[in-house]
Amino acid sequence: MxxxxxxxxxxxxxxxxxxxxxPQIDWVIDAYTRGAVAxxxxxxxxxxxxxxxxxxxxxxxxxxxxxxxxxRMDFSNITVPTVDKHSTGGVGDKITLPLAxxxxxxxxxxxxxxxxxxxHTGGTLDKMESIRGWRADLSNDEMHQILQKxxxxxxxxxxxxxxxxxxxxALRDVTATVEAIPLIASSIMSKKIAxxxxxxxxxxxxxxxxFMSDPNMARELAQTMVNLGKDAGVNTRALITAMDVPLGxxxxxxxxxxxSIEILQGGGPADVRELTLRLAREMLEIVGIxxxxxxxxxxxxxxxxxxxxxxxxxxxxxAPLPTAKFEHTITAGSTGTxxxxxxxxxxxxxxxxxxxxxxxxxxxxxxxxxxxxxxxxQEIQAGQPLLTMFTDEEGRFxxxxxxxxxxxxxIGSSDQRIDQLPLIVERIS
Ligand code: URA
Numbered sequence: 001m002x003x004x005x006x007x008x009x010x011x012x013x014x015x016x017x018x019x020x021x022x023p024q025i026d027w028v029i030d031a032y033t034r035g036a037v038a039x040x041x042x043x044x045x046x047x048x049x050x051x052x053x054x055x056x057x058x059x060x061x062x063x064x065x066x067x068x069x070x071x072r073m074d075f076s077n078i079t080v081p082t083v084d085k086h087s088t089g090g091v092g093d094k095i096t097l098p099l100a101x102x103x104x105x106x107x108x109x110x111x112x113x114x115x116x117x118x119x120h121t122g123g124t125l126d127k128m129e130s131i132r133g134w135r136a137d138l139s140n141d142e143m144h145q146i147l148q149k150x151x152x153x154x155x156x157x158x159x160x161x162x163x164x165x166x167x168x169x170a171l172r173d174v175t176a177t178v179e180a181i182p183l184i185a186s187s188i189m190s191k192k193i194a195x196x197x198x199x200x201x202x203x204x205x206x207x208x209x210x211f212m213s214d215p216n217m218a219r220e221l222a223q224t225m226v227n228l229g230k231d232a233g234v235n236t237r238a239l240i241t242a243m244d245v246p247l248g249x250x251x252x253x254x255x256x257x258x259x260s261i262e263i264l265q266g267g268g269p270a271d272v273r274e275l276t277l278r279l280a281r282e283m284l285e286i287v288g289i290x291x292x293x294x295x296x297x298x299x300x301x302x303x304x305x306x307x308x309x310x311x312x313x314x315x316x317x318x319a320p321l322p323t324a325k326f327e328h329t330i331t332a333g334s335t336g337t338x339x340x341x342x343x344x345x346x347x348x349x350x351x352x353x354x355x356x357x358x359x360x361x362x363x364x365x366x367x368x369x370x371x372x373x374x375x376x377x378q379e380i381q382a383g384q385p386l387l388t389m390f391t392d393e394e395g396r397f398x399x400x401x402x403x404x405x406x407x408x409x410x411i412g413s414s415d416q417r418i419d420q421l422p423l424i425v426e427r428i429s
Contacts, residue, residue, distance in 0.1 A: 001036075003027070003031060003036060004023070004027055005023075005024055005027050005028070005031075007028065007031070007037045007038070007041040007042075007045070008041070010024050010027075010028050010045060011041060011044045011045045011048060014045060014048035014049055014052055015048045015052070017052045019055060019057070019058060020054070020058050020061075022061050025058065025061045025062050025065050026061070026065045026068075028042075028045065028065075029062070029065035029066055029068075029069060029164050030065065030068075030069065030164075032164060032167065032168070033069045033163055033164045033167065039171055042168065042171055043171055043175040043177065046168070046171065046172055046175060046177040046180070046183060047175065047176075047177055049177075049180055049182055049183060050177050050179070050180035050183070053180075053181075053182060054182040056224075056227065058182070059182045059185060059186055059224065059228065060228060060231050062182065062186045063185075063186040063189050063190050063193070063228050063232075064232075065164070066162050066164045066165050066168075066186060066187070066190035067162060067190050067193055067194045067232075069162060069163050069164035069165075070160045070161050070162050070163045070164070070194060071158075071160040071161060071194070072194050072196055073111070073140070073161070073194065073195050073196040074196055075109070075111065075144075075147070075196050075197065075198075077144065077148075078109045078144070078147055078148055079148070080107055080108055080109050080151070081108050081109070081198055081199065081287035081288070081289070082108065082109045082110070082111055082147075082196070082197040082198050082199070082287075083103065083108045083109075083110060083197055083198065083199035083200070083201070083283045083284075083286055083287045084110065084111060084112065084113075084192060084195060084197035084199070084200050084201075085099060085100075085110075085112065085200070085201045085202075085203065085279060085283065086188060086192055086200065086201075086202050086203070087202075087203040087204075087205065088188075088202075088203070088204050088205050088210065088211050088212065088218075088221075089121040089122075089205065089210075089211060090121055090205040090207075090209050090210050090243035090246075090247060090343065090347075091120065091121060091122075091209040091243065091246040091247070091251055091343040091344070091346055091347035091350070092122075092246035092247040092248050092249075092250060092251045092256065092343075092346075092347075093121065093122070093203075093205070093243075093247050094122075094124075094127060094247070094248065094250070094256035094257070094259060094260050094272070095203065095247070095272065095275055095276055095279060096112055096114060096124045096154065097124070097127065097128070097154075097256070097257065097260035097306075098260045098263040098264050098272075098276045098297075098302065098306070099276050099279055099280055099283075100112045100152040100153075100154055100309070101151075101152045101264065101302050101303070101305035101306040101309055102264075102276060102280050102293050102296060102297055102302040102305075103152070103280050103283050103284065103293070104150065104151030104152035104302075104305045104309075105151070105293075105296040105301040105302040105304070105305045106280070106284055106289055106291040106293050106296055107151075107289050107291055108151070108283065108284065108287050108289055109147050109148075109151050109152070110147075110151065110152040110153070110283075111143065111147055111153055111195060111196075111197060112124070112152065112153060112154045112155070113155060113156070113157040113161070113191070113195055114128075114136075114154055114155070114156070114157075115156075115157070116357075116360075117355075117356045117357065117364065119351070119356065119358075120209070120344060120347035120348045120350075120351045120356060121209075121211070121347060121356075122251070122252070122253065122256065122350075122355065122356060124154060125154075125155075125156055126253050126364050126366075127253045127254075127256050127257055127260075128154055128257070128315075129253070129366065130253045130254035130257045130321050130322055130366045130367075131257060131310055131315040131316065131317075131319070131321070132315065132316045132319035133314045133315050133316045133319070134310060134313050134314055134315030135155075135313050135314045135315075136154075136155055136156040136313075137155070137156050138153070138155045138156075138313065140158070143155055146309070146312045146313065149308075149312065150305060150308045150309050150312050151305055151309075152305055152309050153309065153312075153313070154309070154313075155313070157191060157195075161191055161194050161195065162190040162191050162194050164190075165186075165187050165190050165191060168183075168187070169187055181217070181220055181221050181224055182224070184221060185221060185224040185225045185228060186228070188202075188225060189225050189228040189229060189232075192229070192234070193228070193229065193232045193234055197234065198234065198235065198287065199234065199235040199236070199283065199286035199287045200229050200234050200235070200236045200237075200286075201236075201237055201238070201239070201279055201282045201283050201286065202222060202225055202226070202229075202236065202237070202238035202239070203238075203239055203241055203275075203279060204218050204221055204222040204225075204238050204239070204240050204241070205218070205240075205241055205242075205243035206218035206240055206241070206242070206243060206244075206421070206425060207242050207243040207244030207245075207343060207421055208243070208244050208342055208343055208344045208407075209243040209244065209245075209246065209342070209343025209344045209346075209347050210243035210343075215240065215425060218240050218425075219240060219426065219428070222238035222240055222426075222428045223238075223428055225238060226238050226428050226429065235286050235287075237282055237286060237427070237428065237429040238427070238428040238429075239278070239279065239282065239424055239425075239426070239427055239428075240424075240425040240426040240427075240428070241275060241423060241424055241425060242420070242421035242422060242423050242424075242425060243343055244342075244343055244420060244421050245341045245342075245343050245375060245376055245420060246341070246343050246346050246347070246372065247271060247272055247275065248268070248269040248271060248272040249269050249371060249372040249373070249375070250369065250370075250371055250372075251346055251347065251350040251355065251369050251370045251371075251372070252350050252353070252355040252367070252368050252369010252370060252390065253355060253364060253365075253366045253367075253368075253369065254321040254322045254323070254366045254367050254369075255367075255369045255370075255371055255390070256369075257321055258321055259272065260272075261303075261306075263276060263297070264297070264302050264303040264306050265300070265303055266297060266298045266300075269375075271375075271423055273297075274423060275423060275424075276297075277293055277294055277297070278424060280293035281293060282427075321366075321367075322366040322367040323367045323390070324353075324354075324365065324367035324368050324369075324390035324391050324392050325367075325391070325392045325393075325394075326390070326391050326392070326393075326394045326397070327388055327389065327390050327391075328388065328389045328397050329385045329386075329387070329388045329389075330385070330386050330387050330388075330389070330404075331382075331383050331384060331385055331386055332374075332380045332381065332382055332383065332384050332385075332386045332411055333382065333411070334382050334411050335380065335381050335382045335411075336379070336380065336411040336412055336413055336414065337377065337378065337379055337380070337411065337412060337413065337414045337416065337418075338374045338375060338376050338377065338378050338380055338386075338409060338410070338411055339376060339410045339411065339412040339416050339418050340376060340409065340410035340418070340419070341372075341375065341376050341409045341410075342407035342409075344407065345403050345404055345406055345407035345408075346370055346372070346387075346404070348403040348406075349370060349389065349400040349401070349403040349404050350368070350369045350370045350400075352396055352399045352400045352403055353365070353368040353369060353370070353389055353390065353391040353396050353397075353400045354368035354391050354392055354393065354396060355368040355369040355370075365391065365392045365393075367390055367392065368390050368391045368392060368396075369389075369390055370387055370388070370389055370390070371387065371388045371390070372386075372387050373385045373386055373387055373388070374386055374387075376418050376420055377418055377420075379414070380411060386409060387409075389401075
């Protein structure tokens with residue numbers, strides 16, 4: 001086959017800060033997917049994009065080309081509106097677990113294609129796999145059936161969805177080209193648009209435990225993604241939310257499932273409940289459903305959908321969640337108010353305890369993680385438990401402790417100012 005462009009010319013154009021044309025973009029994504037553009041050429045192009053950026057038209061076209069590299073899902077046979085959520089990920093971010101059944105209980109259908117954890121942030125599928133028997137891999141038919149019957153489904157994205165992104169994301173990971181807003185926005189949105197939901201809420205995290213720690217970058221990413229969604233006919237909004245301290249009190253797979261169940265039973269930590277409800281309200285508004293989600297959380301209907309969703313995917317709602325073999329509690333060294341806690345340090349510690357993976361092929365330890373007993377703003381007495389670490393390998397306590405020592409939890413006087421982001425930093429629509 002005679003190729004219409006040369007990869008070297010496309011790389012050179014972006015290196016010289018020129019705008020890439022639609023045919024150039026369509027070709028380079030297609031040729032990369034079929035192996036006619038080599039990894040080293042795509043790596044050079046990704047670096048040129050990271051350094052020189054892309055304009056809105058280029059980002060729209062890049063996203064479209066990645067969508068076109070694979071299948072598009074079709075939910076037109078689902079009789080209620082479909083709405084989806086994406087989070088850029090953070091420490092203790094288990095919101096998808098209570099949110100999907102809650103929004104389904106209010107009358108929308110939530111097809112939640114999720115991923116696994118890599119690095120210090122956890123993955124929804126790893127969390128759900130703490131439930132005995134639960135299956136992440138569903139055929140498209142199974143997914144449709146569960147969605148129609150139960151209203152919510154959390155499962156792995158099949159290999160057919162935006163395959164160009166799968167290849168490019170793995171390449172960016174090893175070539176220091178992840179942190180480019182055009183590439184992140186097109187990567188996330190190509191998968192979300194191909195998924196085919198009619199509405200989408202984006203939870204873009206900011207703060208030390210987030211992928212985009214700088215709020216200005218988080219805002220730019222959120223706005224770029226909202227524009228891409230709207231351009232593709234998906235009603236899209238974004239919330240920029242805090243990830244300077246962990247969300248809730250549980251960090252780690254089974255620990256987070258337990259906390260999600262508490263939320264679905266009307267309890268759980270205030271921040272997890274507030275963010276779940278806020279995202280649910282946004283999602284319902286996007287698809288024009290006026291039902292109050294708080295009522296569905298407190299009257300047990302959201303929990304009923306959760307149990308039906310778990311059972312439909314082979315999960316045993318009555319099986320005990322896995323626990324770790326060893327635990328170690330750290331107590332407060334003084335009496336006062338908790339004034340500081342670093343999400344990144346807690347996330348790295350939980351990861352080192354075995355809750356996360358360093359390489360894609362690693363196994364996670366389902367019971368490993370951290371249970372926090374206090375958060376910033378709370379009073380604590382000397383000797384009271386501050387946090388408990390859980391692991392299956394005793395030797396991991398020391399390396400986890402080292403991560404916590406890098407940014408220790410601080411205790412001060414009650415009049416000391418606590419420097420913390422508001423839970424909802426900004427809304428972008
Ligand atoms: N998540 C994605 O799916 N893609 C990125 O580029 C970054 C985060």
